Amino acid sequence: MEPYKIFIVEDDPWYGEILEYHLSLNPDYSITRFTNGKDCLASLYKKPDLITIDFSLPDYTGDKLYQKIKETDDSVPVIVISGQDEIAVAVNLLKMGVADYLIKDDNTKDILWNAVTKIKETGKLKKEVAQLKEELGQKFSFDKSIKGQSPALKKIFELMDKATKTNINVSITGETGTGKEVVAKAIHYNSDRKKKNFVAVNMAAIPKELIESELFGHEKGAFTGALARKAGKFEEANGGTIFLDEIAELDLSLQSKLLRVLQEREVIRVGGNENVKLDVRLLIATHKDLAEEVKKSNFREDLYYRIIGLPIELPPLRERGNDVLILAKYFADEFAKDNKMGNINLAQDAKDKLMRYNYPGNVRELKAMIDLAAVMCDGQEIKATDISYTTAKGDQTFMAEEKTLRDYTCDIIKYFLKKYDNDVIAAAGKLDIGKSTIYKMIQQKEIAV
Template sequence: MSARTVLFIAEPQSVTAVFPTLKAAGLQAGLADNLTGALGFIRKSQPCLVFCRPAMQGFDARSLLDQARAADAFPPVIIFTPNGNAEEATRFLSMGARDYWVEPLAWDKIKLVLPPEPTAPQQPEPTAPSQPQRPPAAQAGPGKFHIIGRHEAVLRVLALARQVARSKATVLISGESGTGKEMFARYLHHSSDRTDKPFVAINCAALPEHLLESELFGHEKGAFTGAISRKPGKFELAHGGTILLDEITEMDLGLQAKLLRVLQESEFDRVGGVETVSVDVRVLATTNRDIEGAVAEGKFRQDLFYRLNVIPLKLPALRERGDDVLLLAEFFANKFSAAYGLGQLAFTENAKNWLMDYDWPGNVRELQNLMERAVLLAGAGPIQTRHFLMGDEGWTPDDLTSVGAEQQAASQTPPPASMAEALSVMPLHEMEKRLILKSLEETTGNRTRAAELLGISVRTLRNKLNEYKKQGLDV
């Protein structure tokens, strides 16, 4: 395919305005208004992308998507429409469309989905697309913020997210811990016209009220003990971009009133300040709790709830997503196999059945961590049920021998007789330290996320790290 040619299947007046910008960027643009002309252009010019109006006189996008599914190689198809809706978006995505956009077409968005310009032809591999075993609708999103899934519930939420991404409307993303709420928030930001502006996230549960207020709105010099200089808050840092208020239901009622003012007036006062600060910020919020129940109990302001809940996105739990479990397991297994320099790993049928039967209380985050463990234990593969290490069930001395064969051969020590004996080789405090450091590594130093992975409070994690510092460990 040509990395510098794009085909538009639409009425000329709906797309020609963007042609000069494409030409200035070194792109060639083709135009067709019927299926025969579109297929002829694709065969001749091999465009890297196709932008298609869903319906015109004598043309229906479904016929094009039927051709795309039947072809061995076909450029990605993006549906664009002046008046989109979630039902139509879900239908076209399930048929194989790469994405679903609401007009106007804009260069700053088109450039995000263009493949990189090839630098050398010495590695022609036309039979190896980027996702060779993944259906067209399984992965969508700009840059690295991909949403993996083809279940109807995910596609419905994704379609709504696309529809509102370019607006300034506040979005309340709810769902169980580990369902990917922050990923959806980042997807919204990077699909918006604010993508080149800051994305600032703050966890409302990680700080007490007085510190959280200072973090959100900043403070003036001398506002409180230790305030030795003026400090801008997260809202100021996010000016022009997006702010994510993670775990919004943990915010104190008094601070909720101040947040409401920002949402209504786009202004606030720094702690200890007398000047009003105005900002242009798009607000996203997440919660893993029943926020309407919190409103009924008087623990969350009703007016703030209505102001945040302009666009509600409810993420399904992993156990509700059917075959997406296997799709995500394969994605994470490939990701970690590549990261650790291993070949692509297959799953045994028993492993697949186990993955589908498990309840996944930790959702996608739990699956991701499980796949890293399984890849490391499987080595050359295939991934078997015993590599999930979800307890002692199914493990035998022979299993433990195979997992640790190289280490045992080097030490000339007999294999352990049970999982408990294998774990007892390492002192408990040392195992605890390794798990804590590993969790910090996986979360790139985010203590709140690390504490969630470990199932402990942030305060407990902080105390443990202070102990390690006293031992001379750099953490």
């Protein structure tokens, strides 16, 4: 492990030695001492982790030296140690951004020890957070977060790439289950805002009476139950990105307030008067046609033009060709990994069956189907019989699977044969067809009884 490098800038040799000796008791610290600001600045290329400076040096005052340090390395924390206890001086330095301000007395070395320990731990946490965000950015690279190679998807990648290069608003549309939030996250984590927050809000999931407080925050006592000040989602996203999903569900009365926030780039908490400045990138999503909602007077036209920005319309899964199989294999691998099941493959008849279905629930439905098929399969291979198509109501879909008329005829006859315990005459009577038709299909092994 590399030592924690500390610079001590102190023109009093005796006092500097005391601080150096005391901090050197920690074997993880590497101490370098200077008697003036000039030498300290000349050594900043060594990348210290922390600097302590005396406020009154021969060549610099504490505030001037702090400014010079920050011009060279804005990330290094600085502690100012001063022989004067003027509150105004301390307040000014803290406003400038110094990590701490200590007064020289008998307890300084112990207070400094605690201050350095705290700053070191905080720095460690910041590095860990930065690393995690970097890893998250890699996770949300387009090809890792959105699986597929179809021409339709490649067009989406091109638009997403354009979206990452500016702060233009982005409106993401598409059927339910096409992955709108995944696209929004990928845009954020590939943009220059990736180190700041990504805040997602599902407008349809928040009760109408709470949504204003949820978005814009509230002050203590603003309403019954408001026991403390609460920052809203826009404040949480400051510097980063806010994603408003199902924005078409937002009540008209709140649409005007949202419009004001976007126009003025500031928010006023419910029950408050303070204007909180915002620097937020807006991404929105809906499965509805917003232009049509404007025509129906369900959505404000001025807000529509404010938020539409760069439109990205996600294709339904049925229009993405072989992406179905790429996604199916990915979901099977993920499920097997999460459940320690070993490798799971897709049999050819399973692939054929997957490719014939039209996926009304899109990617979300495919994942649910593959998870279930992985549980139902025997061994390490998913077969066609392991895959079942169901609607949200739990009924077998009929027209969802794309088949020939002959295949549909076989399915219908098989259904009625099963219903009437393989009684051919009863099934033929119910379908109003000749029993010879059914017998012939059985003979040709199109139907098994």
